[in-house]
Amino acid sequence: MYQDDNIYIPHMNVENLQVTTGVSAGSDDRRQDIVLAAFQLIASKGVEGLRTRDVAARAGMNIGTLYYYFSTKERLIQGVVDYIVQHIVVVQEPVSTVSVNTSVDVLHQHLANLTHKLIMTPEIFRVMGELLLRCERDQAIYPILKKTDDDWKQYLIDLLVEGIRQGYFRADLNPALTAHTIMSFFKGATLQLGMPHEELEQTVAQFERLLLA
Amino acid sequence: MYQDDNIYIPHMNVENLQVTTGVSAGSDDRRQDIVLAAFQLIASKGVEGLRTRDVAARAGMNIGTLYYYFSTKERLIQGVVDYIVQHIVVVQEPVSTVSVNTSVDVLHQHLANLTHKLIMTPEIFRVMGELLLRCERDQAIYPILKKTDDDWKQYLIDLLVEGIRQGYFRADLNPALTAHTIMSFFKGATLQLGMPHEELEQTVAQFERLLLA
Amino acid sequence: MYQDDNIYIPHMNVENLQVTTGVSAGSDDRRQDIVLAAFQLIASKGVEGLRTRDVAARAGMNIGTLYYYFSTKERLIQGVVDYIVQHIVVVQEPVSTVSVNTSVDVLHQHLANLTHKLIMTPEIFRVMGELLLRCERDQAIYPILKKTDDDWKQYLIDLLVEGIRQGYFRADLNPALTAHTIMSFFKGATLQLGMPHEELEQTVAQFERLLLA
Amino acid sequence: MYQDDNIYIPHMNVENLQVTTGVSAGSDDRRQDIVLAAFQLIASKGVEGLRTRDVAARAGMNIGTLYYYFSTKERLIQGVVDYIVQHIVVVQEPVSTVSVNTSVDVLHQHLANLTHKLIMTPEIFRVMGELLLRCERDQAIYPILKKTDDDWKQYLIDLLVEGIRQGYFRADLNPALTAHTIMSFFKGATLQLGMPHEELEQTVAQFERLLLA
DNA sequence: CATGAATGAGTTTTCATTCAT
DNA sequence: GATGAATGAAAACTCATTCAT
Numbered sequence: 001m002y003q004d005d006n007i008y009i010p011h012m013n014v015e016n017l018q019v020t021t022g023v024s025a026g027s028d029d030r031r032q033d034i035v036l037a038a039f040q041l042i043a044s045k046g047v048e049g050l051r052t053r054d055v056a057a058r059a060g061m062n063i064g065t066l067y068y069y070f071s072t073k074e075r076l077i078q079g080v081v082d083y084i085v086q087h088i089v090v091v092q093e094p095v096s097t098v099s100v101n102t103s104v105d106v107l108h109q110h111l112a113n114l115t116h117k118l119i120m121t122p123e124i125f126r127v128m129g130e131l132l133l134r135c136e137r138d139q140a141i142y143p144i145l146k147k148t149d150d151d152w153k154q155y156l157i158d159l160l161v162e163g164i165r166q167g168y169f170r171a172d173l174n175p176a177l178t179a180h181t182i183m184s185f186f187k188g189a190t191l192q193l194g195m196p197h198e199e200l201e202q203t204v205a206q207f208e209r210l211l212l213a
Numbered sequence: 214m215y216q217d218d219n220i221y222i223p224h225m226n227v228e229n230l231q232v233t234t235g236v237s238a239g240s241d242d243r244r245q246d247i248v249l250a251a252f253q254l255i256a257s258k259g260v261e262g263l264r265t266r267d268v269a270a271r272a273g274m275n276i277g278t279l280y281y282y283f284s285t286k287e288r289l290i291q292g293v294v295d296y297i298v299q300h301i302v303v304v305q306e307p308v309s310t311v312s313v314n315t316s317v318d319v320l321h322q323h324l325a326n327l328t329h330k331l332i333m334t335p336e337i338f339r340v341m342g343e344l345l346l347r348c349e350r351d352q353a354i355y356p357i358l359k360k361t362d363d364d365w366k367q368y369l370i371d372l373l374v375e376g377i378r379q380g381y382f383r384a385d386l387n388p389a390l391t392a393h394t395i396m397s398f399f400k401g402a403t404l405q406l407g408m409p410h411e412e413l414e415q416t417v418a419q420f421e422r423l424l425l426a
Numbered sequence: 427m428y429q430d431d432n433i434y435i436p437h438m439n440v441e442n443l444q445v446t447t448g449v450s451a452g453s454d455d456r457r458q459d460i461v462l463a464a465f466q467l468i469a470s471k472g473v474e475g476l477r478t479r480d481v482a483a484r485a486g487m488n489i490g491t492l493y494y495y496f497s498t499k500e501r502l503i504q505g506v507v508d509y510i511v512q513h514i515v516v517v518q519e520p521v522s523t524v525s526v527n528t529s530v531d532v533l534h535q536h537l538a539n540l541t542h543k544l545i546m547t548p549e550i551f552r553v554m555g556e557l558l559l560r561c562e563r564d565q566a567i568y569p570i571l572k573k574t575d576d577d578w579k580q581y582l583i584d585l586l587v588e589g590i591r592q593g594y595f596r597a598d599l600n601p602a603l604t605a606h607t608i609m610s611f612f613k614g615a616t617l618q619l620g621m622p623h624e625e626l627e628q629t630v631a632q633f634e635r636l637l638l639a
Numbered sequence: 640m641y642q643d644d645n646i647y648i649p650h651m652n653v654e655n656l657q658v659t660t661g662v663s664a665g666s667d668d669r670r671q672d673i674v675l676a677a678f679q680l681i682a683s684k685g686v687e688g689l690r691t692r693d694v695a696a697r698a699g700m701n702i703g704t705l706y707y708y709f710s711t712k713e714r715l716i717q718g719v720v721d722y723i724v725q726h727i728v729v730v731q732e733p734v735s736t737v738s739v740n741t742s743v744d745v746l747h748q749h750l751a752n753l754t755h756k757l758i759m760t761p762e763i764f765r766v767m768g769e770l771l772l773r774c775e776r777d778q779a780i781y782p783i784l785k786k787t788d789d790d791w792k793q794y795l796i797d798l799l800v801e802g803i804r805q806g807y808f809r810a811d812l813n814p815a816l817t818a819h820t821i822m823s824f825f826k827g828a829t830l831q832l833g834m835p836h837e838e839l840e841q842t843v844a845q846f847e848r849l850l851l852a
Numbered sequence: 853c854a855t856g857a858a859t860g861a862g863t864t865t866t867c868a869t870t871c872a873t
Numbered sequence: 874g875a876t877g878a879a880t881g882a883a884a885a886c887t888c889a890t891t892c893a894t
Contacts, residue, residue, distance in 0.1 A: 003878095027878080046346060048261040052864065062880050067865065069878095126346065132404040133259060133342050146406050170423075177416040180405065181398060184416075188401025191345040192393065193359050203390040203397075210383075210423040240853090265889060275855050277891085286889065453874090472772060474687040478868060488876050490870085499868065555772050558830040559685060559765065572832050596849075603842040606834065607824060610842075614827025617771040618819065619785045629816040629823075636809075636849040642857095666857080691885065701859050706886065708857095 002071035003031065004079070031069050033059040035079045042080060043123035047130045052076065074140065081131055081141045085148045087124055103162040104169070108208060110159070114186055115204050119197045125190040132187065153179045163211075170213050178211065244282050246272040248292045255293060256336035260343045265289065287353065290344075294354045297341055298361045301330075316375040317382070321421060323372070327399055328417050332410045338403040345400065366392045376424075383426050391424065457495050459485040461505045468506060469549035473556045478502070500566065503557075507567045510554055511574045514543075529588040530595070534634060536585070540612055541630050545623045551616040558613065579605045589637075596639050604637065641710040642670065643718070670708050672698040674718045681719060682762035686769045691715070713779065716770075720780045723767055724787045727756075742801040743808070747847060749798070753825055754843050758836045764829040771826065792818045802850075809852050817850065 037058035041050055052073050056066040070076040101109075118125055135142045156179035163169040185207070189200065250271035254263050265286050269279040283289040314322070331338055348355045369392035376382040398420070402413065463484035467476050478499050482492040496502040527535075544551055561568045582605035589595040611633070615626065676697035680689050691712055695705040709715040740748075757764055774781045795818035802808040824846070828839065 030878085044350075046261070046350065048259070048347070049350075051862090053862095063864090064866085064881065065879050068880095071865090073864065126349075129342070129346055129404065132406070133339065133346070134261070135406070136339075137258065137262075142406070149406050172422070174415070174419055177412065177419045180408065180412065180416045181420055184399075184401035184405055185394060185397045186401065187404040188397035188399065191342060191400040192397055193345070193348070193355070193362050195393065199390065199393065202387070203393045206387055206390045207394055209385070243853095264887090276889090277856065278854055280890065281853065284890095456874095471776065472687070474685070474773070475776075477866090489868090490877065491875055493869065494874065497869095552772065552775075555768070555830065558832070559768055559772070560687070561832070562765075563684065563688075568832070575832050598848070600841070600845055603838065603845045606831065606838065606842045607846055610825075610827035610831055611820060611823045612827065613830040614823035614825065617768065617826040618823055619771070619774070619781070619788050621819065625816065625819065628813070629819045632813055632816045633820055635811070669857085690883090692883090702885090703860065703887085704858050707859095710886090712885065 002075075003027070003069045004071055004075045030061070030065075031079070033061070034066055034069055034076065035083045038076055038080050039083055039127060040123070042127045042130055047077065047134055050077075074138075077131075077134075077138075078140050078144075080127070081144050084124065084128055084131060085144060102166060102168060103159045104166075104212075107156075107159045107163060110156075111182070111204050111208060115201055118186070118189055119200065122190065125186075129187065129190045149183070152183060156182055160211075167213055169211050173211060182207075240282075243272075243274070243278075244292070246274070247279055247282055247289065248296045251289050251293050252296055252340060253336070255340045255343055260290065260347055263290075287351075290347075290351075291353055291357075293340065294344055294357050297337065297344060298357060300337055301341055301361070315381060316372045316379060317425075320369075320372045320376060323369075324395070324417050324421060328414055331399070331402055332413065335403065338399075342400065342403050362396070365396060369395055380426055382424050386424065395420075453495075456485075456487070456491075457505070459487070460492055460495055460502065461509045464502050464506050465509055465553060466549070468553045468556055473503065473560055476503075500564075503560075503564075504566050504570075506553070507557055507570050510550065510557060511570060513550055514554055514574070528594060529585045529592060530638075533582075533585045533589060536582075537608070537630050537634060541627055544612070544615055545626065548616065551612075555613065555616050575609070578609060582608055593639055595637050599637065608633075641714075642666070642708045643710055643714045669700070669704075670718070672700070673705055673708055673715065674722045677715050677719050678722055678766060679762070681766045681769055686716065686773055689716075713777075716773075716777075717779050717783070719766070720770055720783050723763065723770060724783060726763055727767060727787070741805060741807060742798045743805075743851075746795075746798045746802060749795075750821070750843050750847060754840055757825070757828055758839065761829065764825075768826065768829045788822070791822060795821055806852055808850050812850060821846075 034055060038050065038055045041054055041058060050073070052066060053063055055076065056063040059066065066076075070079060131141060132145060135145050153176070157175045160169060160173060160175035160178050164171060164173055164175065189195070192200075247268060251263065251268045254267055254271060263286075265279060266276050268289065269276040272279065279289075283292060344354060345358060348358050366389070370388040373382060373386060373388035373391050377384060377386055377388065402408070405413075460481060464476065464481045467480055467484060476499075478492060479489050481502065482489040485492065492502075496505060557567060558571060561571050579602070583601045586595060586599065586601035586604050590597060590599055590601065615621070618626075673694060677689065677694045680693055680697060689712070691705060692702055694715065695702040698705065705715070709718060770780060771784060774784050792815070796814045799808060799812060799814035799817050803810060803812055803814065828834070831839075
């Protein structure tokens with residue numbers, strides 16, 4: 001009856017938001033329109049200020065149509081979580097020793113990407129912050145964000161372990177704790193008030209230096 | 214007419230929440246009851262879930278009475294901001310070279326205090342997170358939180374400058390960037406999902422080590 | 427355009443629900459599926475809780491298809507009325523003196539049938555109750571139910587007149603009033619709360635005895 | 640918070656609808672206004688057609704005020720049930736042998752009262768019918784109506800037992816079954832279509848005669 | 853100062869119905 | 874005939890705020 005019962009939004013990457021494959025593209029497009037509108041509204045007004053009516057209007061459709069795709073506001077927010085998760089998690093290649101790049105380079109690139117996103121599309125991080133706060137009270141989105149967090153953490157740990165093994169990073173680094181430091185830093189960076197872009201970049205750069213052997 | 218028009222809540226410290234000075238102590242107590250109730254409700258339900266009616270109920274008073282003390286919900290939230298600001302910012306002594314403690318010790322104590330608070334009273338940080346997200350859209354609370362942030366930053370910078378001068382911290386540390394790192398880290402630590410207490414403490418400890426010369 | 431505009435559902439009897447005559451039998455089957463689904467839903471949720479969407483789902487078809495067969499919800503309800511009327515009114519043979527059974531036997535059989543139905547398929551009576559209440563406000567179904575009622579009444583009166591004439595029933599019985607008593611009793615029996623089956627049967631039996639000369 | 644949590648409507652009798660005692664009369668009046676409006680709307684449009692907005696309008700108040708007194712539509716309907724129960728159940732004196740009236744007279748008076756009500760205020764019975772049908776699906780109102788039914792049944796049984804003992808009623812009458820007959824009859828009488836007043840009275844009169852020894 | 857009834861605009865959600873494919 | 878996405882009016886309910894007592 002409702003479109004949101006067993007259907008997931010197909011893969012969305014930052015690079016190709018418009019690309020959809022398969023037959024039911026129209027239906028998925030509609031869902032995406034809604035999610036994107038909701039995302040933007042959360043970005044500008046917070047979850048607190050999210051109104052289904054506004055979402056429908058911004059998505060250019062009737063409020064009834066929105067509810068045809070998402071049976072409740074809760075579900076819609078979950079849709080936004082799915083969307084965010086796809087956008088914020090850069091698809092990482094598994095770290096391999098035969099990689100052309102050293103793990104230091106890979107980590108650097110990862111942090112640079114995050115920094116760049118934080119500067120260019122702070123909305124994503126703002127919305128992520130909203131959702132992370134919300135997630136303690138929302139049973140539905142907690143596991144999704146937890147999973148994302150865990151994946152991110154593991155990715156960082158793998159990079160750090162490899163970098164330490166290779167002698168690039170300080171030998172006394174605990175990979176898990178360092179991963180935590182990085183993750184907390186980026187989550188909190190969104191909450192820094194009036195921080196200029198360059199300062200953010202420099203801060204990340206300095207932090208990277210602290211990790212080196 | 215309303216109690217919140219030109220009057221500031223007197224200083225509240227964690228240690229002496231009941232102490233009020235000056236006249237109309239009862240009135241201030243009432244205000245404080247309300248603010249505390251609002252704080253707790255934000256902690257558990259977010260600003261999104263804050264209802265003036267619930268606040269009044271939790272504060273053990275009539276909704277009408279609440280509106281006698283706070284003319285609008287907005288004002289009430291500002292009251293919570295004031296409350297938070299008092300609680301999160303430990304009143305720091307200016308760092309002096311003749312201090313008994315070295316600045317390394319003072320910074321350590323500062324970070325240990327924050328870590329302890331984060332573990333014992335995570336609500337404060339959660340509410341702070343809510344308010345920091347909100348403050349970009351709320352002209353009234355932005356300056357307050359900005360001021361607090363700036364004070365905190367300056368405090369950290371002073372400590373770091375002194376520590377570097379004394380040769381305890383790495384000479385290549387940029388105090389401002391390091392302050393940013395610390396601040397972002399603590400703001401983001403609230404948003405870490407399922408992080409055990411010891412891991413948080415160890416993470417802070419490792420970070421401190423990275424700063425040492 | 428719509429199937430319900432000028433076409434009546436062909437006679438449906440309890441015994442041969444699937445039998446349809448004439449052309450477009452498949453079409454009638456579809457209509458019947460819908461009516462049956464609607465009937466069942468009214469039985470369990472009342473007219474108040476009847477949703478066209480649920481009817482379509484239960485009938486195993488698309489909501490659009492339902493509206494192909496019944497242009498409005500009103501028409502659908504009328505379809506249910508027709509269905510009920512067929513089911514509740516057992517087609518009675520005209521009472522004749524040359525009948526093998528005495529009219530006392532026929533009345534007894536009639537009451538026994540009703541009692542049996544009331545016990546085995548109370549839904550029919552519940553739905554009938556719903557519709558009887560509704561029909562005062564619904565111009566479309568009133569005449570149908572009134573006609574059914576009038577037929578039933580006349581059937582009872584004929585039986586009673588004959589039974590009195592034959593000396594089986596009390597001579598002071600007014601047939602019309604007695605018919606009313608019987609009809610009211612059965613309509614109200616549905617509204618009795620927590621009445622055991624045997625008690626219902628005994629009640630009817632006692633009532634029959636009261637009628638005897 | 641809501642007025643409907645633990646408060647019952649004070650005694651209402653058909654005779655003195657305006658009489659209220661005690662201090663919070665205004666509040667109770669308001670509740671009564673609402674319940675009465677709801678009752679009237681159910682009488683004319685059925686539970687199916689009941690709209691909280693219409694109730695508020697008819698009660699001459701804001702929709703918000705209605706919800707101040709009744710937290711949900713369900714609760715409001717329960718309020719109507721309470722109201723109905725008070726109105727339909729004539730406060731019966733316990734049947735005593737030393738009573739001036741014989742039990743035959745008392746039963747006669749009871750049936751006459753019911754008949755009179757059915758003629759003068761059929762709405763009450765119509766609404767009662769609505770609620771009795773609803774009550775199978777509504778856990779909240781079932782016990783209330785069941786209790787009322789049980790009380791009514793017991794009252795009838797007591798009268799019948801006494802009447803039989805005194806030799807007024809047929810000795811072969813089973814009091815419980817006879818009570819059932821009476822109750823079903825009156826419940827069903829509401830569902831009789833186009834029955835003239837006199838015919839109803841005569842029907843009841845004839846039924847009474849059937850009971851006599 | 854305190855109470856709590858009252859307000860009304862706003863919010864989420866529902867549902868009969870339509871229509872292009 | 875069948876589908877299901879789309880519509881929009883209307884429904885139940887919420888909640889910050891006011892005000893007479």
